[in-house]
Amino acid sequence: MPRIELLDPHLPLSQQWPDALRYPLRGAGVPALAAFTLAHYLALLPVAGWMLELVIWAATYLYALECLRHTADGYATPPEFAEPGHGGWALVAILLWSTVLTLLVKLNFDGGTWIVTLLMAVSLPAIAMSLALDGSVGHALNPLTWIQVMSRFGLPYLLLIGVQCLIAVIVGVAQMAFESAFPRVISLPLFYLVANYATLFNFHLMGVLIHQRHEHFGVQPQAHRLAREIHQDADQRLLDEVTALAPEQPQAALELLVPRLRDHAAPAPLHHAYRQLLQRQGLKDALLVHGQIWMAALIAQRESRRALGVLQECCGIDAGFFPDDPRTCGELADLAARLGMSRLALHLCRSYLAQWPRDRQVPHYGLLAARLLGEHADQHAEAAQLLDQLACAWPDHPLRADIHAQRQHLGDPA
Numbered sequence: 001m002p003r004i005e006l007l008d009p010h011l012p013l014s015q016q017w018p019d020a021l022r023y024p025l026r027g028a029g030v031p032a033l034a035a036f037t038l039a040h041y042l043a044l045l046p047v048a049g050w051m052l053e054l055v056i057w058a059a060t061y062l063y064a065l066e067c068l069r070h071t072a073d074g075y076a077t078p079p080e081f082a083e084p085g086h087g088g089w090a091l092v093a094i095l096l097w098s099t100v101l102t103l104l105v106k107l108n109f110d111g112g113t114w115i116v117t118l119l120m121a122v123s124l125p126a127i128a129m130s131l132a133l134d135g136s137v138g139h140a141l142n143p144l145t146w147i148q149v150m151s152r153f154g155l156p157y158l159l160l161i162g163v164q165c166l167i168a169v170i171v172g173v174a175q176m177a178f179e180s181a182f183p184r185v186i187s188l189p190l191f192y193l194v195a196n197y198a199t200l201f202n203f204h205l206m207g208v209l210i211h212q213r214h215e216h217f218g219v220q221p222q223a224h225r226l227a228r229e230i231h232q233d234a235d236q237r238l239l240d241e242v243t244a245l246a247p248e249q250p251q252a253a254l255e256l257l258v259p260r261l262r263d264h265a266a267p268a269p270l271h272h273a274y275r276q277l278l279q280r281q282g283l284k285d286a287l288l289v290h291g292q293i294w295m296a297a298l299i300a301q302r303e304s305r306r307a308l309g310v311l312q313e314c315c316g317i318d319a320g321f322f323p324d325d326p327r328t329c330g331e332l333a334d335l336a337a338r339l340g341m342s343r344l345a346l347h348l349c350r351s352y353l354a355q356w357p358r359d360r361q362v363p364h365y366g367l368l369a370a371r372l373l374g375e376h377a378d379q380h381a382e383a384a385q386l387l388d389q390l391a392c393a394w395p396d397h398p399l400r401a402d403i404h405a406q407r408q409h410l411g412d413p414a
Contacts, residue, residue, distance in 0.1 A: 004227050005076035008268055009212050013156075015306050016208060019076070024200035029067075029078035033196050036060045040192045044184075054092055060196060062088030064203040068132040071207025072214065074223030078200070087131040090140065094127065125160040126150060129206055133217065152216040156209055163205060167198045235260070235267055242273055250277050261293070268306070275313075284317050292324050299328045304335050312344070322351035326359055333365055337372065346372045353386075363399045366390045370406055384410050 007016075024033055036056065043053040059082075066082035098120045126149040130140035139145055150157045174194045178187035210217055228236065238260060245253040257274045260266050271294050278287045291314035298307035311332055314321045323329040333348035349369035353362060366386055373383035387407040391400065 004223055004230075006223050006227060007071065007074050007076050007208065007211050009074070009214070009221075010272065011268060013159075013208070013212070015309055018305055020201065020205055020208060023067075023078065023204045024197045027077040028080040029200060032063055032078065033193065033200070036063070036196045037189050037192045040188060044188075058088035058092045060088070060199060061091040064199050065091075065128065065132045067200055068128065068203040068207040068210075071204050072133065072210040072217075072219055072221070074211055074221030078204075087135065087137075090131060090137045091128065094124075094141075121161050121165055122146075125157065125164060125206055128203065129210060132203075132207075133210070133219065152213065153209065160206060160209065164202060167202055171195050171198055235270060239269055239273055242277075246273075246277060246280075250281055253277055261290075265301075266297075287317055288314055288321055291321070295323055295328050295332070296325050299325075299331055304331055308332055308335055308339075315344070315347075322348060322355070324355075326352065326356050326361065329355070330361055330365060333368065337368060342372050342375065360397075363390050363394045363397045363403065367399055367403055367406060370403075370410075374406070374410055380410050 023029065036059065039056045039059075040053065042056065043049045045052065062084075063079075063082045065087045066079050070079040098116060123143075123146050126146040127140045129149055130145050131137070134140065153160075171191075171194055175191045178190045181187070182190065210219060211221060214221055224236070238256065242253045242256055245256065254274065254277050257270060257277075260270055261274060271290075274290060275287060278290065291310050295307045295310050298304070298310065307328065311321075311323065323332060329348055329352050333345050333352060336342075336345035336348060346369055349365045349372070352359075352365045353369065356362065367390065370383040370387050370390075373379040373386070384407065387403055387410070390397075390403050391407065394400065394403075397403075
């Protein structure tokens, strides 16, 4: 049986955004997106087009609810099919009713439509989660159910409302942009591709949050149980053994983890457990050594954002810490700069230049450092000096024109 890709319920949501954004484009999500998008061409048919449009949206929401349920069960990839049910039609009916209610309010109480919009924004996540987990339309439409769901989530429920509102804005803007730029035969699939992608992402995000709080919802993640049944649980058994051993024999628990962590494919929970044991014993040097190893493994696995989080944790222990591998250091410098973390990016660039002064990427990271320094008037002199050094040391490098242009942009630092 193929390995099951599992969600980590202990991984902070801030580190799950990249995977969540890729979710609709993984596995069975791709053919589902393509099928739902192209099916909307049927809506162009005369007479029956509007009914077919409702059927397609009902199927889309049915699959989205399955994605929510699948994610809540701990699966990291989209499901291959959706179980039959009335959830899709229920969501279509709710959205149609909200549209009709908005029109009635607008006609009879001018200016009061915001109440309906607010009610739908607040209640829809709770309705969708109830439909996915319980399957009862009546239970999902009960306001007491909404209050119960919101209380179990607490403040994170506001995130779902915010994401839903943001998605509505993005989809609306995309529709206007596509319709103004392309003929309908092209704008229609482009719009529905965006709308369907946003729908699957939104429902997956709800599932992620439920998975992180599955105890509050009475959900026992099936993916983790199945992984144990097919003996994909060696790491979980190791983690359980470490957890049991740690209070009385922390050093023995550390020694249990070391052989597994030497494998670059070791999962994040084992690394987290190892770091927690080191923190409890105050082994700061060991935390930094492990940080170097784990960052390199994460970069190799293309998990650069998670590696950046490890780097920040290590810099909190030692402000002068930097990756001991040029690839890791360089990739994290580029990522930090893209994310607007200028101070961290500059620290990495300076470390790169000092540690590997003859590396072919030195002009790139020197130029990046100069641009970051150039953002502050009191650091223009340092930026100019760095650019002059790069121009002198690398006269034939492909970036020489960019270095010269940046030096001209700075002008005379004096």
